[in-house]
Amino acid sequence: MTTQAIDDRRAAKRRADRHRYRDTKLAYLLLAPVVILLGIFVAWPAVYAAFLSFQDWSFYKDPQFVGGKNYVDVLTDPLFVATIGRGFLFVLMTVPPMLVLAFLFASLVVSVSRRFATVLKVSIYIPTIISSVIASIVFVLIYTYDGGILNAVLAVFHIDPVAWIGDPAWALLSVAVPAVWLGMGITSLIMVAAMVDIPTEYYEAAAMEGAGWWQKTFYITMPQMKNVFLYLLITGFVAAIQQFELPLVMTQGGPLDSTTLPNLFIFNHFRNDVNVGYSIAAALLLFVVLGSVSALVFKFINSERLVD
Numbered sequence: 001m002t003t004q005a006i007d008d009r010r011a012a013k014r015r016a017d018r019h020r021y022r023d024t025k026l027a028y029l030l031l032a033p034v035v036i037l038l039g040i041f042v043a044w045p046a047v048y049a050a051f052l053s054f055q056d057w058s059f060y061k062d063p064q065f066v067g068g069k070n071y072v073d074v075l076t077d078p079l080f081v082a083t084i085g086r087g088f089l090f091v092l093m094t095v096p097p098m099l100v101l102a103f104l105f106a107s108l109v110v111s112v113s114r115r116f117a118t119v120l121k122v123s124i125y126i127p128t129i130i131s132s133v134i135a136s137i138v139f140v141l142i143y144t145y146d147g148g149i150l151n152a153v154l155a156v157f158h159i160d161p162v163a164w165i166g167d168p169a170w171a172l173l174s175v176a177v178p179a180v181w182l183g184m185g186i187t188s189l190i191m192v193a194a195m196v197d198i199p200t201e202y203y204e205a206a207a208m209e210g211a212g213w214w215q216k217t218f219y220i221t222m223p224q225m226k227n228v229f230l231y232l233l234i235t236g237f238v239a240a241i242q243q244f245e246l247p248l249v250m251t252q253g254g255p256l257d258s259t260t261l262p263n264l265f266i267f268n269h270f271r272n273d274v275n276v277g278y279s280i281a282a283a284l285l286l287f288v289v290l291g292s293v294s295a296l297v298f299k300f301i302n303s304e305r306l307v308d
Helices: 001-053 069-075 078-111 114-129 130-145 149-156 167-196 200-208 211-225 226-241 245-249 262-272 276-300
Strands: 055-058 061-065
Touching: 001 055, 055 069, 055 245, 055 276, 061 069, 061 078, 061 245, 069 226, 069 276, 078 167, 078 226, 078 262, 078 276, 114 262, 130 149, 130 167, 167 245, 200 211, 211 226, 226 276, 245 262, 262 276
Parallel strands: none
Antiparallel strands: 055 061
């Protein structure tokens, strides 16, 4: 009997190994198209871009190896350094306000009736499906010095009109407002989904102890959503510092380069500079900045899965 049991276990193990091998082959077969496409359209262009960043290259001549000259030129270019700093300032202008507003809106959605919550969710999501170019044009009309809606409202309170996108002191903030408006929709819906997923028993127990809205928010809602906050912080940072369409359409990077963000700086150099290697080196350095900041955020913010 013992020998028979051993033989049965070995046979069962062989069958399990055959099934596992077959499942592994099927998994590799299903992954192959995605891996091939990533290799063709992501991995190879990235490798080739890194190669060209060490070349003096343009569309009109063959590449000529120049070592790290392009990187030195980019790092010593005060305009590039200024755009990186301006990008971080733009992040501060957009990401924290967007997270706070989205959190407050999500809290409102989960506290009202289901029918009214549906109306709120649809209304907040509408800006997300609007083209950034169209949104830029709309806000340019709002900011117009003569005849703009915003200055018309200020005139009611006897306040002098402001050159919102013509004054370097206001231009970047004027670009940040539509960026927050465009990003509010998806951010709010993600927070709503996270809040709905929090067990109601937590709030019921807190209510029995006499906790109010503030206590429930700070001791239940926010701790339970810390992974969601981390995700939105990283994605919001990456999206904000890479903002391109809004400053391009609204201000073309002006006035006095006050709204020239990193991607617009790279685009202008790619369009106007004969040496394309410079633009590629700048793009790769921006990638390094994005990766480094994201890694620091992950390091200093605890993102471990919560334990019930």
